[in-house]
Amino acid sequence: MKRSTFFRFSAPSIFLMTVLMVIPLIMAIWLGMQFITFNNINDPEFVGLKNYVDVLSDGRFWQAARFTTIYTAIVVPLRMVLGLAVALMLDQVSKAVRGVYLSFFLLPFIIVPVVGTLMFKQLFDSSGLVTWVYQTIFDTRLRYNETTVKTLIMLHGVWYVTPFALVTYFAGLQTLPSDLLEAASIDGANWWQKVRGIVLPHLRSLTIFILLVSIMDSYRIFDSIFVLTNNLNPIFKADTLMTYNFATAIQFQRLGKGNAMAVLTVIGIMIVLIPNLIQSYREQMEER
Amino acid sequence: MEKTKNPIAKVAIHLFLIVFTIYSVLPFYWTTMQSFKTFKDANSRTPKFIFTPTWENYQELWLNRVPENGYTILFFILMAVVILICLALFAEFLPWPNWVTYLTVAFGFVAILWGIPEVVETAEFYDYFVNTIIVTVGTVVVSITIGCLAGYSLARYSGYAAVVILIAALGFRALPRLTFILPYYQIGNALNLLDTRFLVILTLVAVNQPFTIWMLRSFFMDIPKDLEESAMVDGANRLTAFRKVIIPIMWPGIISTALFSLLLAYNEFLLVRILTQTNWTLPVAISRYTGGEDPRHLTLAAAAAVSATIPIVIVILFFQKNLVKGLAAGAVKG
Numbered sequence: 001m002k003r004s005t006f007f008r009f010s011a012p013s014i015f016l017m018t019v020l021m022v023i024p025l026i027m028a029i030w031l032g033m034q035f036i037t038f039n040n041i042n043d044p045e046f047v048g049l050k051n052y053v054d055v056l057s058d059g060r061f062w063q064a065a066r067f068t069t070i071y072t073a074i075v076v077p078l079r080m081v082l083g084l085a086v087a088l089m090l091d092q093v094s095k096a097v098r099g100v101y102l103s104f105f106l107l108p109f110i111i112v113p114v115v116g117t118l119m120f121k122q123l124f125d126s127s128g129l130v131t132w133v134y135q136t137i138f139d140t141r142l143r144y145n146e147t148t149v150k151t152l153i154m155l156h157g158v159w160y161v162t163p164f165a166l167v168t169y170f171a172g173l174q175t176l177p178s179d180l181l182e183a184a185s186i187d188g189a190n191w192w193q194k195v196r197g198i199v200l201p202h203l204r205s206l207t208i209f210i211l212l213v214s215i216m217d218s219y220r221i222f223d224s225i226f227v228l229t230n231n232l233n234p235i236f237k238a239d240t241l242m243t244y245n246f247a248t249a250i251q252f253q254r255l256g257k258g259n260a261m262a263v264l265t266v267i268g269i270m271i272v273l274i275p276n277l278i279q280s281y282r283e284q285m286e287e288r
Numbered sequence: 289m290e291k292t293k294n295p296i297a298k299v300a301i302h303l304f305l306i307v308f309t310i311y312s313v314l315p316f317y318w319t320t321m322q323s324f325k326t327f328k329d330a331n332s333r334t335p336k337f338i339f340t341p342t343w344e345n346y347q348e349l350w351l352n353r354v355p356e357n358g359y360t361i362l363f364f365i366l367m368a369v370v371i372l373i374c375l376a377l378f379a380e381f382l383p384w385p386n387w388v389t390y391l392t393v394a395f396g397f398v399a400i401l402w403g404i405p406e407v408v409e410t411a412e413f414y415d416y417f418v419n420t421i422i423v424t425v426g427t428v429v430v431s432i433t434i435g436c437l438a439g440y441s442l443a444r445y446s447g448y449a450a451v452v453i454l455i456a457a458l459g460f461r462a463l464p465r466l467t468f469i470l471p472y473y474q475i476g477n478a479l480n481l482l483d484t485r486f487l488v489i490l491t492l493v494a495v496n497q498p499f500t501i502w503m504l505r506s507f508f509m510d511i512p513k514d515l516e517e518s519a520m521v522d523g524a525n526r527l528t529a530f531r532k533v534i535i536p537i538m539w540p541g542i543i544s545t546a547l548f549s550l551l552l553a554y555n556e557f558l559l560v561r562i563l564t565q566t567n568w569t570l571p572v573a574i575s576r577y578t579g580g581e582d583p584r585h586l587t588l589a590a591a592a593a594v595s596a597t598i599p600i601v602i603v604i605l606f607f608q609k610n611l612v613k614g615l616a617a618g619a620v621k622g
Contacts, residue, residue: 005526006445013438013497014453020494021460024471031474041477086308089301092291103608104309107316110604110611112555114571115593119315122322122590127331129318159311164615171616176289191292199289220464223557227575242558245466250562255470262467273462281455288446 025266032260037253044256051260061261063237064244065268067150071240072218075157080210082158083165084203088195090166091173102167109163117224120156149229149236156224161217165210172206173199212276219269222246241265316597323590330587345591352409361407365400372396413592416573419485420554423569426489427553428546431500434493436542439504440530444513454505457498468495469562476563483564491559496552500545506617507541508534544614547607554600570596 007014032051034044055061086105090098108116123130124142131142142148176199184194222242229238239247245265249258292298322330324341347354355361372393375382379389401418404410442450472491473482481487515537516529524532535542557571564572574596577589604611 001441001444001446001526003445003447003449006441006447006450009441010438010453012434013501016434016490016494017457017460017497020472020491021468021498024468024475025463027471027474028467031471041474086305089304091289092298092301093305094291099608101305101309102612103605105312106604106608106611107601108312110551110600111316111597112557112571112574112600114555114557114575115596116315118574118577118589118593119319122319122586122593123315125586127333127335127586129314129335132333132335159315163312167612167615171612173289181289185290194289216462222465223571226557242464242466245464246558249466249470255474258466259470262464262470265464266467269462269464273459276462277455277459280458281451284451284454288451 028259029263031256032263034256034259036255036259038255039253041255047256051257052264054257055261055264060234060239060244061241064239064241067238068219068221068240068242071154071157071221072215075154075161075218076211076214078158079162079165079214080207083162083210084169086162086166087169087173088199090170102170105163105166107163108160109167111160113160113223114227116160117156117227120152120159120224121228124152144236146236146238149238153225153228153238156228157218157221160224161214165214168206168210169203172203176202212272215272216269219265219272241268319590319593322587323594325587327587330590345587346595348411349413349588349591349595350411352411355408358408365404368396368400372400413573413595416568416570417595419567420569423485423488423492423560424550424553426485427492427496428549430489430493431496431549432504432542432546435497435500435504435545436535436538438497438501440508440534442501442505443508454502457501461498461502465495465558469559472559473562483567485567488560488563488567488569491563492553492556495559496549499552500549503545503548503614503617504541507538507545510541511537540610540613541617543607544610544617547603547611548614550603551600 031044033046033048035047035051036044090101093101111119122128125131134142180198181194184198189197220242221240225238225240225243226246229236241261242265245258245261248254248261292301321337323345324343325336325339326342326344329336329339375389375396376393379386382389401421405414442454468491472487476482476484476487511534516526516533519529519533520526554569555571556569557575560569561572561575570592574589574592577585577592
């Protein structure tokens with residue numbers, strides 16, 4: 001394909017991404033240097049780096065950063081191990097049954113995140129099923145405090161993204177090198193030896209892919225926490241970077257500071273993102 | 289991998305899978321039960337597993353006033369929907385071209401959505417529902433149209449510019465949404481576009497575009513180049529070759545990508561929450577039921593949650609294979 005044809009075909013898409021992604025990113029850096037609220041939205045006041053300093057010296061921002069990190073560190077490995085385990089089990093059952101199981105497993109993934117959170121909340125409500133089971137077993141009331149709320153958030157985090165890891169791993173299992181597996185069977189390798197020796201190495205690149213996507217997704221977790229704790233975050237200390245950013249910009253109406261915070265979170269994700277981008281760049285250059 | 293022959297292992301595997309099924313479905317099951325309970329049953333401390341189901345919550349959610357001949361109206365609406373779905377399914381066997389049937393069916397659905405408020409007094413939730421459909425369909429159509437053109441050219445052009453665009457798109461896809469949405473708010477405010485569907489659709493298309501072009505590109509890469517090249521030797525230009533030769537065999541890939549666009553648009557909360565004040569979509573409308581202390585919100589929220597889930601479940605039931613294939617394609621190649 002000629003260069004001119006390429007640009008003619010991709011023009012609408014490139015134009016849209018430039019206007020609505022590149023320009024906003026530059027705008028965000030600029031807006032982060034202004035003092036803006038909803039009152040002076042058309043007539044902002046330039047304050048230089050004050051907003052950035054403000055964010056970096058804000059205790060609640062660092063608390064949010066800490067909880068986001070903890071959330072990611074706990075939820076991501078759980079998701080992946082559970083996803084792989086279920087994928088391996090699913091691989092063992094017959095094709096007809098698989099489809100049925102898969103339909104159920106996909107449910108948490110396709111449900112609107114806000115709705116999924118709400119359903120989770122119903123289970124743990126004062127009249128919810130889990131609350132009742134908990135109270136019958138332990139004979140104490142299930143109280144909402146920092147620990148229970150954070151546990152609830154993480155449980156939901158595992159619940160709704162595991163299907164993604166599961167289906168991805170399952171797809172990977174369908175492309176296993178069958179000659180290697182047969183050779184291993186002839187040598188008398190048992191199931192676990194085959195998993196360790198053949199399956200896990202085969203899934204390596206897939207694991208890195210799921211890991212990166214999961215880290216980036218948990219880094220920007222917003223919907224579920226916003227719905228679960230709403231305005232009670234100062235009590236439960238369950239703010240994440242995104243919910244605190246939202247609160248700053250929209251609820252406290254400090255748009256300038258909110259933009260500054262958004263820019264700083266971008267710098268944060270770069271640690272994970274840049275090695276990934278370099279890797280993809282190399283792959284694409286080789287491929288062409 | 290080959291399957292185990294050990295009967296105990298087999299039972300253990302099924303047991304494990306069944307437990308995981310329960311874990312996946314339990315919140316959905318419980319919420320559905322709650323949505324059919326009266327307010328008193330739903331709030332009882334010991335859960336009621338046996339109760340008289342009631343439509344009250346759904347009626348309160350969807351209707352301002354319950355019509356006297358409600359069941360007759362419901363019957364006619366369902367009949368119309370079933371007929372339209374059957375028409376779409378049997379389009380192949382009808383004497384006229386397929387697109388005529390699909391267009392008729394689409395118009396039929398629009399007519400039904402438009403007609404319902406004329407017959408019964410619908411509540412706000414219905415408006416949010418219609419709004420969600422408009423926003424979702426708009427986003428999918430625009431995303432896929434411009435995404436197909438870009439994805440195709442990215443798959444066929446091997447110059448340096450294509451690599452740069454792909455990598456930039458990958459980077460943008462990973463960035464936190466607020467970095468874009470807060471400037472969108474500013475732009476929308478300056479252009480007086482806040483609270484319009486136009487702005488919501490346009491920005492949703494933009495934030496989903498990186499994902500869309502990567503996925504469509506991976507599907508286009510699977511199609512051999514010879515196909516359009518032979519068409520172009522016969523005198524067709526590239527755009528005609530693309531439309532007449534490539535698109536017809538790309539349908540499965542397009543449907544997979546469209547499903548993901550649909551989920552992304554239907555699920556979006558943050559963007560819609562910030563850019564609109566009244567033209568809400570369902571996720572924002574539903575989030576209203578979670579904050580308040582009013583215990584009556586419990587059953588209404590349950591009914592709203594189930595109502596928002598059913599359309600998506602129906603769509604996925606039809607296209608589950610495409611969804612799984614899309615996930616696999618994105619994973620293996622992206």
